[in-house]
Amino acid sequence: MPDFRLRVFQSVARHLSFTKAAQELFITQPAITKHIRELERSYAQRLFERRGNRISLTEAGKLLLLHADEVENLHQQLTEQLYALHGAARGRLRLGASTTLTQYVLPPLLPGFQARYPHIELTLLNGNSEQIAEALLQGHLDLAFVEGRSKSRDLHYELLQEDELVAVRRPDTASPPHLTVAEVARHPLVLRERGSGTLEVLEYALKAHQLKVSELTVAFYFDSTEAIKLYLAAAPACLGFVSRRALVKELAAGELEIVEVPELQLARQFEAVWVQGQPLSAAATRFLAYAHQHSGGNTPHSV
Secondary structure: OOOHHHHHHHHHHHHOOHHHHHHHHOOOHHHHHHHHHHHHHHHOOOOEEEEOOEEEEOHHHHHHHHHHHHHHHHHHHHHHHHHHOOOOOOEEEEEEEEHHHHHHOOOOOHHHHHHHOOOEEEEEEEEOHHHHHHHHHOOOOOEEEEEOOOOOOOEEEEEEEEEEEEEEEOOOOOOOOEOOHHHHHOOOEEEEOOOOHHHHHHHHHHHOOOOOHHHOOEEEEEOOHHHHHHHHHOOOOOEEEEEHHHOHHHHHHOOOEEEEOOOOOOEEEEEEEEEOOOOOOHHHHHHHHHHHHHHOOOOOOOO
């Protein structure tokens, strides 16, 4: 089994944060610091440059990360092959997902998968679609799930399920239930951040009407759908755009309402994604098949 200190180092290097590494590995921040210092003493090299609250990899750190990733991949392959000899599913599966999928799609799937495959260790990295694609290309993830329209030639995409963005606001009986694009453009908007698949879909829809987000009044950009919903509940003049599946509780409670904008085409796809030409591990294949089976998608992979 690889040295746990290497796993700590990889987590810090991936997040460039001791705090986030501690959260991911469920250990204290002082323990993270201790493991990194032990590695630095062992190799007689500084692995991170520290500038105030920011850290970056040194040349020695970059070299260690390259080989630590290779060691982890080799250990994963060995584990899978050994347990495959007697049919057991075991190993580590590094998942990633864009924010909407992390909040509303994957969490209900995880308990059932863990019950079926208790010896597969799961981790989940959350970020926007752009960040998740980059993490895949850097070898930090085995399988990811994203939304949006942009595609990388270096990644393979597979449909998981359909989704739709909707315009949403605080309930207002004095306002019409339908808006034109021109009327939407006159509202202050509350939107997801740059790099998110949600914003990208909206940008494409507006482009069909010769509109750019930069030309509109944006009250706030958030990196969370939950933050958008809370903001809208306190801002009756604003409109937001979020996934329909993120509104179930708020619609039922009468806290928010959907505004139809027939001119905007806001359908999108949730997709599984992995590195082009790189076969999925046995654990990733099992999870992808399970996700298809339990999220309403087709199942091209067997469980």
